[in-house]
């Protein structure tokens with residue numbers, strides 16, 4: 466589960482970097498061309514299969530762990546919040562379900578549309594590109610979408626703070642010297658992800 470998690474942590478940074486191109490460059494074709502490479506390059510297609518495998522593994526293991534927890538203690542504690550667990554760790558299953566719901570909607574918005582037909586296309590030098598840039602620019606001109614996406618990024622951030630620490634702890638980095646460093650890096654990582662992703666809809670909305 467932690468290896469799949471670390472893989473997803475890396476994916477999030479790459480995906481964020483690619484998506485930031487849309488606000489960095491005025492020409493939307495820069496984004497469309499990079500998205501085109503991402504969806505046609507054979508190495509990236511292999512990466513995509515690993516990515517979906519990683520997601521599935523992460524979700525299946527998380528469900529198994531959660532069910533094991535429920536079975537081990539079917540009756541909840543009478544007094545809550547007396548353990549040493551962090552605020553974020555208590556809500557992992559909730560933030561996971563919110564992120565999963567976001568992903569389903571996000572896939573319907575872009576990925577499924579691109580793979581199964583209805584995406585708009587632009588032709589440049591005889592090559593057809595999915596016009597993801599215009600779709601993103603149109604979407605983030607609508608306030609409900611902006612609010613929904615930013616809310617999803619904040620919950621994703623909560624999930625990542627604990628997920629980051631937990632992944633490294635499972636891999637053996639549990640030491641009184643290193644744990645605070647990992648905890649600090651987890652907060653930095655989650656802040657970068659939430660701020661970086663949120664910047665995109667905010668910038669486009671006020672453009």
Ligand code: HEM
Pocket residue numbers: 477480484500503504513564568571575576579597601614618621662663665666
């Ligand atoms: C402003 C934020 C975001 C924008 C503009 C955005 C945009 C897109 C677009 C256009 C695609 C389709 C690309 C293609 O199929 O080639 C896509 C795919 C995808 N997105 Fe996002 N995304 C954002 C945030 C996120 C977040 C936060 C996550 C994860 C929690 C995520 C996960 C994915 C995944 C797993 C795919 C499919 C794999 C891929 O094609 O790379 N996205 N996104």
